[in-house]
Amino acid sequence: MAVDLSGYPRVVLGQWPTALEDCPRLTEALGGPRILVKRDDVNGLGVGGNKLRKLEFLIGEARESGVDTVITFGALQSNHARQTAAVCAKLGLQCELILTKSVPRSDVAYERSGNVLLDNLYGANVHICDTEEETVATYERLAAREKTATFPVGGSNETGILGYVAATAELHAQLASISKIVVPVGSAGTAAGVAAGICLLDWPVTLVAACVSHTADESRADITRLASAVANLDGLDLLITDRAVGPGYGIPTAEMWGALRLFARTEGITLDPVYSGKAAAAMVDMIRNGEIGADETIVFLHTGGVPGLFAYAPELTG
Template sequence: MDLSAFPRVALGSWPTPLDDAPRLAAALGGPPILIKRDDVNGLGAGGNKLRKLEFLLGQALEQGADTIITFGALQTNHGRQTAAACAKLGLRCELVLTAKVPMEGDAYERSGNIVLDHMFGANVHVCADAEESAAAYEKVNHDKAVTLPTGGSNGLGTLGYVAAAAELVGQLHERGIDNALVVVPDGSGATAAGMALGTELLGWPGTVHAVSVSHPAAEAEQVLRSLGAEAAGLLGEPAPELGHVTVTDDTVGPGYGVPTPEMWSVLKLFAETEGVVLDPVYTGKTAVKFREIAAVGEVPIVFLHTGGLPGFYGYAPEAVARFGPA
């Protein structure tokens, strides 16, 4: 897979580590577990969006952009990483955020990702609904502005995880692992789509399990396939079959960004066995499904850690109530 034809800016430190998780595997009583640490990149507190932004901002700079506009929920990881990347590249960043998650209080509304957005110099527009968001967008859009989709999820952004798939398969091969199950969070879709497309193009014999954290499984799969086809088209390839991909939604709980008891328990499990912190929105709910799969798995299982640590602090009161000192 030759991605050299696409403009790209260096934002991350690749490859990210692929760590063994023996204590987690022992606790679950299943096959070997590895954690792909896409959370540990330094820029903007790390996370999966940096891979997408390398391509998205590479194209924006080639087009002569001086401003980047993007969207998300109040505690958006994508917005925080976009703000950090814009700071590094000297671009103006406009974040149009919608308070669509039913969470409130100072921790959620003023800390976590949103305080970092301001620290990175972004102009943050907090909107109550879609109508207000559209009005805010119209005010900041101009000829030299480039608009990025929510989560950086379009065909071009998906290429970031096509590259990640090649990286991961290479790391597994170096360990003598040619068949594994990769469990990946699925929100706006491009991370899972890129991993699915990349592994198919490589002819890798393993499987990919996408855990939806926001949408019904059928809708999430449709988006994944659409993004995969769009990215394949950019590469001059036919739409992928994706027969090795499964999509589930049974750990979403009451809704996107709303904590569940199972999510809190698996955050504690990862923390006390491997010292790894997950976030309540993406990796936490994905890990609930991962725990279920790993307990009965037969091949090595890779957990794709997409980051989100700053968002954890938006849920600090709930975390303190569960894990803090008595």
């Protein structure tokens, strides 16, 4: 079954298709299964990452409304904020980023490097808020202007997920004979788009959603809510695990660092500590526990976030 998204407004921003990279040394290190990585961390604009696919549809919809300013939200080291800033710079739009200190860190590396450094480089107006009340007041002030569009956290709404419906069709065309797709889950837009794409394609593949912030039950509800707006999810094989979340969003774990080093030292692939690193930790645990069989072929969806790695330099170099 084909996926047709031609009826939705879209601005092409990335370099598609992204590579599907075979990883024989990683496969060997884990004793099978065959692992491939979908390189959505390498897609051009704004240092790459999964949010670019969502932004193609979000910006497409916004530009039809004649906006000149985009407002969005995120944590201080938000990948979505950084890519939104880059997209707005490319298209000549004003970008207002409302960032919250949602991760318990106050070191110089976290507060001044990584994504927040790039936000400023791309010319965004960065508003750092300490409380929910400050966040609401800042948003109300900015949204009162004319010709503004508001994008949700992570770009995760019914429009944003279309980017990963398209990505799933792209992956299916590259290699249909796989058993599992492993995806990080935060705001759930990426996983929801993949879930909807799988169903629209009638593709007999299991979606493994690895939580990085919420519980498995919360993530299941978010994925279902978003994906159901696009596709009938009957028959979807969805496996959700929150085993790698650890103490919370953006808080590193030993297992995450282990997975990050494993990818780096076998394949030269750089993960990030918040999303792809924790999803990789979940996948590694599932392989070592036999939950993913040695005879399977799986795709790990690399969602990017590499600039955020530099915000965690003290742990990485210590």
